[in-house]
Amino acid sequence: MNFDLTEEQIDIKDAVRDFCEKEFTDELMREYCEREEFPWELSRKAAGLGFIGIHFPEEYGGQGYGYFENAIVTEEMIRSNPELGIPLVFADFGTELILRFGTEEQKEKYVPRIAKGEGLSAAAFTEPSGGSDISKRLETVALKDGDDFVINGSKTFITNANISDFIITICQTDPEASPPYRGQSIIIIDNDTPGIEATLLKGKLGIKPSQTCEVAFSDVRVPQENLLGELNRGFYHTVDFLNESRIEIAAQGVGIAQGALDRAVDYAKERHLFGKPLVELQVVAHKLADMAIKVEAARLLTHKAAWLADQGRPDPLISSIAKTYSARAGVEVTDEAAQIFGGYSFLDEYEIERFYRLAKIIEIYEGAKEVQKNNIARCLIRL
Numbered sequence: 048m049n050f051d052l053t054e055e056q057i058d059i060k061d062a063v064r065d066f067c068e069k070e071f072t073d074e075l076m077r078e079y080c081e082r083e084e085f086p087w088e089l090s091r092k093a094a095g096l097g098f099i100g101i102h103f104p105e106e107y108g109g110q111g112y113g114y115f116e117n118a119i120v121t122e123e124m125i126r127s128n129p130e131l132g133i134p135l136v137f138a139d140f141g142t143e144l145i146l147r148f149g150t151e152e153q154k155e156k157y158v159p160r161i162a163k164g165e166g167l168s169a170a171a172f173t174e175p176s177g178g179s180d181i182s183k184r185l186e187t188v189a190l191k192d193g194d195d196f197v198i199n200g201s202k203t204f205i206t207n208a209n210i211s212d213f214i215i216t217i218c219q220t221d222p223e224a225s226p227p228y229r230g231q232s233i234i235i236i237d238n239d240t241p242g243i244e245a246t247l248l249k250g251k252l253g254i255k256p257s258q259t260c261e262v263a264f265s266d267v268r269v270p271q272e273n274l275l276g277e278l279n280r281g282f283y284h285t286v287d288f289l290n291e292s293r294i295e296i297a298a299q300g301v302g303i304a305q306g307a308l309d310r311a312v313d314y315a316k317e318r319h320l321f322g323k324p325l326v327e328l329q330v331v332a333h334k335l336a337d338m339a340i341k342v343e344a345a346r347l348l349t350h351k352a353a354w355l356a357d358q359g360r361p362d363p364l365i366s367s368i369a370k371t372y373s374a375r376a377g378v379e380v381t382d383e384a385a386q387i388f389g390g391y392s393f394l395d396e397y398e399i400e401r402f403y404r405l406a407k408i409i410e411i412y413e414g415a416k417e418v419q420k421n422n423i424a425r426c427l428i429r430l
């Protein structure tokens with residue numbers, strides 16, 4: 048693994064930074080947050096520059112890069128502005144499942160529109176009775192009826208579900224299976240199918256432009272050809288997907304921590320107390336040093352996880368460690384940054400307020416930190 052970015056990767060990083068500096072204006076962010084509306088225009092522009100699905104193969108509209116470059120894009124967008132960056136990096140959430148397990152027809156039908164920014168994807172695993180236990184008997188049931196599946200049940204916290212082209216949904220296809228996870232399958236549900244009701248969950252702590260929804264399925268009829276991967280292997284496909292997709296979440300942690308550190312360094316240089324810049328108080332300087340240690344370590348772990356995935360050797364141990372460490376780094380670094388800003392961190396006029404507020408979610412979604420530690424321990428015991 049090379050610790051330096053290649054020239055091409057530096058160009059990608061610079062291009063994303065330029066894009067964010069130009070497009071992520073404070074005014075636009077406030078508008079989208081207030082309206083709790085997805086930033087379509089920004090998303091289309093980002094896709095036009097190749098930033099959405101940068102790791103998708105070129106034949107399906109992507110740029111043919113890997114998880115490493117996707118981590119670079121993610122970090123830069125979130126570092127610039129997490130309120131807008133997170134919705135954009137989730138524009139293609141779950142599409143990797145189609146690329147990994149889909150038929151040629153499914154890839155051609157669903158992926159290019161996402162990579163071009165013409166549509167969004169959604170992937171539904173979490174149910175109201177708990178998202179952490181993905182091995183349980185699912186409440187969302189898909190039963191065969193003629194050539195179709197008929198789906199009933201509900202999911203919650205589903206990103207993009209009210210505006211996506213399709214919802215990749217994990218369902219119980221064999222309600223009698225024991226253990227239950229051996230009877231789960233993944234089905235692509237076109238979002239215009241009758242019987243789907245997606246309701247936006249309003250009033251989130253942050254990332255309000257990201258559409259987080261409750262979804263109810265009532266007698267939703269889907270052709271059996273929409274099965275994604277193998278029947279009753281959905282749990283295993285989901286585990287494989289999450290092992291890789293959590294690398295992007297780790298990169299979100301790096302982005303939020305780096306963004307908070309940047310702002311804290313600038314502020315500590317400008318702010319004068321006791322007749323000198325804040326940064327000259329050793330306690331503050333050491334805080335900044337500790338924050339930088341966490342950011343660097345989080346980035347190295349994330350890059351290692353991404354590099355392994357790009358070598359065709361995704362490592363669940365490393366991706367869970369990267370996600371757990373980076374998410375914690377995000378929480379701790381934003382907390383210290385807020386401390387350095389003092390009372391000003393409490394005003395939404397200052398960017399640090401949003402970094403502090405948004406960091407927590409990275410420790411929760413795509414596997415809470417306790418779930419990650421279970422994964423890590425399981426890998427260690429197996430080793």
Ligand SMILES: Cc1cc2nc3c(=O)[nH]c(=O)nc-3n(C[C@H](O)[C@H](O)[C@H](O)COP(=O)(O)OP(=O)(O)OC[C@H]3O[C@@H](n4cnc5c(N)ncnc54)[C@H](O)[C@@H]3O)c2cc1C
Nearest residue numbers: 170171172173177178179204205206259412413414415417
């Ligand atoms: C903004 C947002 C976007 C999201 N997007 C999506 C999406 O697109 N698709 C999707 O499917 N889901 C999505 N989620 C759901 C998210 O993945 C879940 O919230 C998460 O997996 C936790 O599930 P839960 O909220 O049901 O908490 P629960 O499963 O009820 O867990 C609650 C808490 O219990 C603790 N806990 C859980 N398991 C263990 C354990 N084994 N040992 C010890 N402690 C434990 C953890 O602290 C955990 O936070 C999203 C959530 C949010 C908030």
